[in-house]
Amino acid sequence: MSELVSNLKTRPDISKPQWSQRTYYGRVRHFFTLTNPLTLTSSVARQEQCRQIVLDYKNGKVSPTLTVSELWKAKTLYDSTYHPDTGEKMFFLGRMSAQMPANMLINGMLLSLYRTFPGVVFSHWINQSFNAVVNYTNRSGNSKTSNERLILSYSCATGGAMAAALSLNAMVKNKNSIAARLVPFAAVALANTINIPMIRSNEVTEGLELRDENGELLARSRQMAILSIAQVTLSRIAMAMPDMVMTPIIMNRITRTMYYRTRPWMKYSEYPIQTMLAGMALFFTTPMCCALFPQKTAVEVTKLEASVQKEIFSRADAPEVVFYNKGL
Structure with a gap:
């Protein structure tokens, strides 16, 4: 017993x-717990109970029956x-614990519906709608994004993904099928480079x-905002790369087998x-790519913009190192 x-x-x-978040291994262990899809099944009462345990503990109130194991589970x-x-409850689809189950279904759709115009439009619309929710939910700090900015970033990312997918499909049409199967990843990567910077542009x-x-x-700091957005964008692209690159290669090999070719019903097996x-x-890949960069990052004040250094060092108790949350 703990x-x-x-x-x-x-x-x-x-x-x-x-x-420890100073090592990649420590960050991976942390994000394996943070992205655990089972946390989505917890009841509202359990969430509130854990919230109260954490807040009470931070304020110095500890239940005499609270164990170390229970404390870390609550945390x-x-x-x-x-x-x-902000301490606010995040929308459940925007939580990182929803990444694996939601993206599993969406990526399966993207990789299966890439051949037709309606399939491309529908799958990328669903994907960018989900990405917009995730990016907004996991924005850094108390950053506020206007409704106009949200709509613009969502529209540009969705339009960019669709345009890229349709254009690349036209380029690889009647060519090696593996090239066509890799189009969804290229479109998703492009959309991430549009969606994340735009939805977090107010941080810049x-x-x-x-x-x-x-x-x-x-x-x-604007400098740290740009760096954080670049890191998150890279992490999201890396997160999608293994399954959206390796899965098409595996599926391409399956479709070339005699078993697949001689059984017409096998074409319906692609999505599952x-x-x-x-x-x-x-x-x-979800926890491993979230862990590429520390979420709470320390930076020396002397490495910040001159105006920010001046603002911080003007304080009587100015620190040498400050911290920021890069977001996820």
Whole structure:
């Protein structure tokens, strides 16, 4: 049985993840718990209970029956359900724990409906609608995005993905089928480079929040906003790459077999096969790619813009290092 928290001389610091975020391995372990799809099945009552445990613990209130294991389980559910900066409950489809099951179905659709105009339009519309929800939900800090900006970024990303998919389909038509099967990934990668920067563009204009180790807001940095957006974009593309590149290659080999060619009903198996393969890949790539860069990143003040350095160093207790949340 796990030890009681009240009996410990040195209690766990839940302001930080359970594992060190300085190493890639530690970040992967953290994100495997954060992206666990099973957290989506927790009840509202359980979510509120975990939230209260975490908030009470931060305020120095500890139940005499609370164990270390229960504390970390509560923190895991809290982190996967509530935004790290605002503390607000995130829309369930926007949580990183929804990435694997949702993208499993969507990627299976993208890889199966790439041949026809209606299929391309429908699948990319669904994908970009989901991406817009995820990007908005996981934006950094207390950043506010106007409805006009949301609509514009969503429209541009959806239009860009459709245009790329249709154009590339026309280019590879009647050519090697593997090239045609890789079109959805190219379209998704392009859409990510449009959607994420646009939906978070206000962070570039206003700057990303910089805080001290106690969480106090010190300044805002446009330079760190640009870096964070680039890192998130790269992570999202890397997240989609294994299943959207390897799955088409595997499926292309399957369709060339005599078994597939001699059984007309096998054409209906493409969606379930590709969905299953996508799910298997995403189970690992989601946490592994989220962990490519630390979510809460430390940066030396001397490496920030001159105006931001001046603002921070003008304080009496100016820190040498500040922190920011890059978002997911």
